[in-house]
Amino acid sequence: MTIRHAFWLLAILTGVALTAQAEDLSDWRLPPVPVPADNPQTEEKIALGHQLAFDTRLSKNDSISCAGCHLPFAGGGGHTPRAFGHGGELGRWAPTWDNAAYAETLFWDGRANSLEEQTGALPGHMGPISSPDEMAGDIQAIVKKLNAIEGYRKQFKKVFGGPATPQNIAKAIAAFERTLVATQSPFQRYVRGEKDAISEAAKRGFRLFRGKARCITCHAPPLLTDNGFHNIGVPQVGPLSEDVGRFAVTKDEDDLRAFKTPTLYNAASLQFFMHDGAFATLEEVIEHYDRGGNPKDPKQDPLIQPLRLSKQEKEDLLAFLKSLTDPRLDRIQRPRLP
Numbered sequence: 453m454t455i456r457h458a459f460w461l462l463a464i465l466t467g468v469a470l471t472a473q474a475e476d477l478s479d480w481r482l483p484p485v486p487v488p489a490d491n492p493q494t495e496e497k498i499a500l501g502h503q504l505a506f507d508t509r510l511s512k513n514d515s516i517s518c519a520g521c522h523l524p525f526a527g528g529g530g531h532t533p534r535a536f537g538h539g540g541e542l543g544r545w546a547p548t549w550d551n552a553a554y555a556e557t558l559f560w561d562g563r564a565n566s567l568e569e570q571t572g573a574l575p576g577h578m579g580p581i582s583s584p585d586e587m588a589g590d591i592q593a594i595v596k597k598l599n600a601i602e603g604y605r606k607q608f609k610k611v612f613g614g615p616a617t618p619q620n621i622a623k624a625i626a627a628f629e630r631t632l633v634a635t636q637s638p639f640q641r642y643v644r645g646e647k648d649a650i651s652e653a654a655k656r657g658f659r660l661f662r663g664k665a666r667c668i669t670c671h672a673p674p675l676l677t678d679n680g681f682h683n684i685g686v687p688q689v690g691p692l693s694e695d696v697g698r699f700a701v702t703k704d705e706d707d708l709r710a711f712k713t714p715t716l717y718n719a720a721s722l723q724f725f726m727h728d729g730a731f732a733t734l735e736e737v738i739e740h741y742d743r744g745g746n747p748k749d750p751k752q753d754p755l756i757q758p759l760r761l762s763k764q765e766k767e768d769l770l771a772f773l774k775s776l777t778d779p780r781l782d783r784i785q786r787p788r789l790p
């Protein structure tokens with residue numbers, strides 16, 4: 453447990469969080485998206501990234517795009533419990549890319565450090581474009597393919613002053629992803645002062661989230677994640693017999709089966725949950741926490757404890773989770789491709 457987790461736990465136990473935050477919700481406001489100095493946001497770059505993210509030509513055999521696994525109408529996550537790529541069924545579910553713009557590390561085990569790096573377009577960094585299991589692309593071949601398309605050639609020239617390169621492809625896609633933030637969710641409108649933006653049930657759920665249900669210890673404001681990794685006892689399902697999670701990066705025994713805390717925004721639109729898609733509904737997720745995860749796993753985080761929520765409390769928590777959905781993100785369309 454870090455100092456931050458201890459703080460929230462203490463706040464819950466003493467009721468400090470409730471009284472202090474009932475008046476002032478500014479801690480919960482999503483901050484401006486961090487933008488790297490060498491990749492400023494521009495309308496044209498975002499539009500180009502939007503196209504690239506939906507273009508199957510970024511894969512081997514022109515068969516799969518980023519959006520083929522991160523479906524906007526499914527909360528930006530996958531539509532099968534484990535993702536299917538060139539290598540068949542993967543061991544993990546495709547998490548949402550919504551709000552990934554805020555993440556300090558990417559992937560379930562945090563092995564990538566920026567959205568640019570995560571794409572797998574940059575030399576030396578494995579990611580979906582280059583991973584043989586996912587889009588199986590050869591980045592030099594993709595660069596050539598894109599530069600042979602007149603529309604793309606013109607757009608790359610306009611945005612980057614030259615032809616497509618692995619770096620520019622990564623930058624444009626990352627710029628698009630930095631627009632996928634849930635600032636218009638009812639909960640964010642509520643936090644900004646619109647008192648009726650969320651229902652009374654969601655308000656009660658918000659109180660539970662910070663109090664009895666202890667969600668806040670890991671899904672901390674303002675991003676609803678501590679950017680940390682926890683083993684919360686999710687059952688291992690799918691092709692892998694074991695997924696060591698964060699341990700693969702740190703080799704620290706305490707990180708065995710620990711995965712990144714997701715942000716929960718637009719999670720109500722997701723078709724599956726958790727690193728291996730073990731759950732298909734938010735109700736199942738809440739039941740998992742209510743029973744205290746998997747107490748048989750000796751590595752489970754001690755922050756996970758049985759909650760003993762009533763039926764009404766579970767419904768209220770669900771109403772709160774639903775208030776985190778920004779409808780704009782679920783309506784992103786496939787753009788016209790050159």
Ligand code: HEC
Nearest residue numbers: 517518521535536537544545546549552558559560580586
């Ligand atoms: C074959 C399906 C598939 C394709 C295609 C795909 N992804 Fe993913 N994506 C995944 C899976 C599975 C993970 C989780 C992998 C892991 O954690 O090891 C993931 C993780 C991510 C994450 C990390 C989110 C987070 O919060 O940690 C981002 C961002 C992302 N993908 C963006 C992209 C982009 C951009 C593209 C296109 C260049 C893309 N993905 C293509 C399946 C896919």
Ligand code: HEC
Nearest residue numbers: 665666667670682686711712713714725726727741753755
């Ligand atoms: C000990 C830290 C911790 C606590 C406490 C916690 N979570 Fe989580 N949560 C996580 C982690 C880590 C994951 C991902 C685990 C995995 O994939 O194996 C997760 C996943 C989820 C997901 C799935 C989201 C997705 O994109 O797949 C939901 C929904 C969720 N938590 C809601 C809650 C709620 C509601 C509570 C309170 C009842 C709560 N969490 C308490 C750490 C925590």
